[in-house]
Amino acid sequence: MNQIKKECLVINASGEDRVGLVEKLTQQVTAAGCNIEQSRMSVLGGQFALIMLITGGQEALSALEKQLPSAGESLGLSLIHKWTHKKAARDAFIPYNVEVVALDHPGIVHKLAQFFSINGINIEELETEAYPAPHTGSPMFAVHITVGVPAGDSIARLREGFMAYCDDLNLDASIEPARS
Missing domain, CATH: 3.30.70.260 (ACT domain)
Structure with missing residues (x-):
């Protein structure tokens, strides 16, 4: 069975912390049909910071990418994204x-x-x-x-x-x- 190669998108988000940011941002990812494979989130001072590795099909990731500018604006977050690939296996x-x-x-x-x-x-x-x-x-x-x-x-x-x-x-x- 041929497995479709997943592409990856890394999203960095930062902005003034408030309740509901994680829920609203992750809802965007889920609604686009994508998956959060790895993530780290923290509140430093009064600032919210998040980095996520998102996987999914090419179409789903492209749809999510198109939604990011308006999502960032509506949430008051600076969103930066970059296409990437899963980390290749290194030497042991x-x-x-x-x-x-x-x-x-x-x-x-x-x-x-x-x-x-x-x-x-x-x-x-x-x-x-x-x-x-x-x-x-x-x-x-x-x-x-x-x-x-x-x-x-x-x-x-x-x-x-x-x-x-x-x-x-x-x-x-x-x-x-x-x-x-």
């Missing part, structure tokens, strides 16, 4: 979760990204949060990263190098295999 890699906590200061995310880039490791997901420390109220910063470690790399050597790097930067860190 093993997902690892990285957790870092430290007193908040500029440059933490950059330094972590630099370490992984230098070591040829892709950052698959990254999430940060600033919060006051319990009892003292000191400004703290937490980072959660999912990285893809090539299967042939020595995780012991990577872990040792990462922990030493974090110690030098006064970051409390861990790197462990991701659990599904």
Whole structure:
């Protein structure tokens, strides 16, 4: 049986947060006959931010694409979209979760990204949060990263190098295999 190749559309949405934005935007996707395969949504400050990977037939995606400008206008959202394809299978890699906590200061995310880039490791997901420390109220910063470690790399050597790097930067860190 021949399977029709699905095309993909990535939609980025941002705007002033309010109740109902996700429902109204996802209704547009569903009404066009498309499917949300992956998405991330967050409210940062008073701003709503969403990124979605939409799949469907060529006609359905084209219809959705034509509706996006008016949908964005009616919802008060900036919508940016781009045609793409599903990510091709890479060489085997093993997902690892990285957790870092430290007193908040500029440059933490950059330094972590630099370490992984230098070591040829892709950052698959990254999430940060600033919060006051319990009892003292000191400004703290937490980072959660999912990285893809090539299967042939020595995780012991990577872990040792990462922990030493974090110690030098006064970051409390861990790197462990991701659990599904």
